[in-house]
Amino acid sequence: MRRRILAAATALLLVGGTAASAVADAPAGRTAQAAPAAVQVPDGVTAGVAVFDRQTGTFTEQLNTSTRFRSASVVKLLLALDFLWNRGPDYTVPAADRALLEPMLRSSKDSAADHYWSENGGSAIITRMVGRLGLKDTAPPPVGYEGYWGYVSLSARDTVTIYRYLLDSAPGPVRDFVMGNLRQSTRCASDDFDQHFGIAGAFEKPWAVKQGWAGSSYPEGTCGPPGTATASRTAGPAPAAVAADVDLTRPALHSTGTVGAGDRFVVAVLTLHPVGTSYGKAFTDIGRLTRSLNVPGAARPTGRWYGTWSDHVNVRRDPSTQNSPITQLPAGVEVLVGCQARGEQVEVPPYTNDWWAYLPQYGGWVSNIYMSSPDNRLPDVKDC
Numbered sequence: 001m002r003r004r005i006l007a008a009a010t011a012l013l014l015v016g017g018t019a020a021s022a023v024a025d026a027p028a029g030r031t032a033q034a035a036p037a038a039v040q041v042p043d044g045v046t047a048g049v050a051v052f053d054r055q056t057g058t059f060t061e062q063l064n065t066s067t068r069f070r071s072a073s074v075v076k077l078l079l080a081l082d083f084l085w086n087r088g089p090d091y092t093v094p095a096a097d098r099a100l101l102e103p104m105l106r107s108s109k110d111s112a113a114d115h116y117w118s119e120n121g122g123s124a125i126i127t128r129m130v131g132r133l134g135l136k137d138t139a140p141p142p143v144g145y146e147g148y149w150g151y152v153s154l155s156a157r158d159t160v161t162i163y164r165y166l167l168d169s170a171p172g173p174v175r176d177f178v179m180g181n182l183r184q185s186t187r188c189a190s191d192d193f194d195q196h197f198g199i200a201g202a203f204e205k206p207w208a209v210k211q212g213w214a215g216s217s218y219p220e221g222t223c224g225p226p227g228t229a230t231a232s233r234t235a236g237p238a239p240a241a242v243a244a245d246v247d248l249t250r251p252a253l254h255s256t257g258t259v260g261a262g263d264r265f266v267v268a269v270l271t272l273h274p275v276g277t278s279y280g281k282a283f284t285d286i287g288r289l290t291r292s293l294n295v296p297g298a299a300r301p302t303g304r305w306y307g308t309w310s311d312h313v314n315v316r317r318d319p320s321t322q323n324s325p326i327t328q329l330p331a332g333v334e335v336l337v338g339c340q341a342r343g344e345q346v347e348v349p350p351y352t353n354d355w356w357a358y359l360p361q362y363g364g365w366v367s368n369i370y371m372s373s374p375d376n377r378l379p380d381v382k383d384c
Helices: 072-084 095-106 110-119 123-133 156-168 172-182 279-291
Strands: 046-053 058-063 207-214 252-259 265-272 304-307 313-315 327-329 334-337 339-348 351-359 364-367
Touching: 046 156, 072 095, 072 110, 072 123, 072 156, 072 172, 072 207, 072 252, 095 110, 095 172, 123 156, 156 172, 156 252, 156 265, 172 207, 172 252, 252 279, 265 279, 279 304, 279 334, 313 364, 334 351
Parallel strands: none
Antiparallel strands: 046 058, 046 265, 207 252, 252 265, 304 334, 313 327, 339 351, 351 364
């Protein structure tokens, strides 16, 4: 693994002559079970949040619900709905379109979105869907950027409206097709980004998600086995001018979808992060925000959340370096640790550690030497 310690971390802690497991200023582990009483927005993050309980017909969280964000890939919901609109009594999806729509919804395939944006009228798609669904804050890309679907603007409340249409008003075949694909969201997106942040990390299944991300500071190849990275995702060139009420420059990370049996809760978390924020930092911040939401009765994963350090940390199939990595962690990301066990001794001179952390959401192991804790054995994590 390549070792790159963040500038804020000046040294590792030495404990009992063996390796410290993290940088000196790293936070302690965080419990996974309990959600705080109010939305917690990390410093420097701008957020629009809405949580709607379909069972009671009320919102359990609302924060900046009408604030407009650039949509990034969340707009793919509207591209799919526009294609499916008025397709006949059985809403049959031709095989050629299924081959595009399914990866667009499951793994956020950009080339599929490019196809439908081009074939179905670009900005006219958004104008049609605004009228059909009664969206209040959604608008086409700004003048000069009409070709960039990621610059469509929307809000948390409009995102809830889109999901409520899907769940409560759309024809059954449309609902089943779109929501069925969102329930099969892949961890690795088509561009190799780890897209199981936000809702997918904060709650146990059942959930369905459509995520969005855009920002030149996000590194490529944050998911899948090493060496499988594709080109880094972009949402078009940096705008020459920024619309008065929509920020098109700061990195965006959005998590939207449903949580709970029967899609009880619709959740929309739209975020912007300071320019230069790493993907791991943004991933961690939206995770913390989403875990703080009031979603009554939703199942939350058990374990402890820990920060990690270093770049391209390998996740292994067992507590050993003798097998090929399953994937690599985004630099500095916070991960859920389910349990820990002794395994192969790992050395990052002059430190050593033979304890390994099991990450249930990745189905693999990471050496404790890369966990943000001063001890080799994490003090508040059970043994496997």
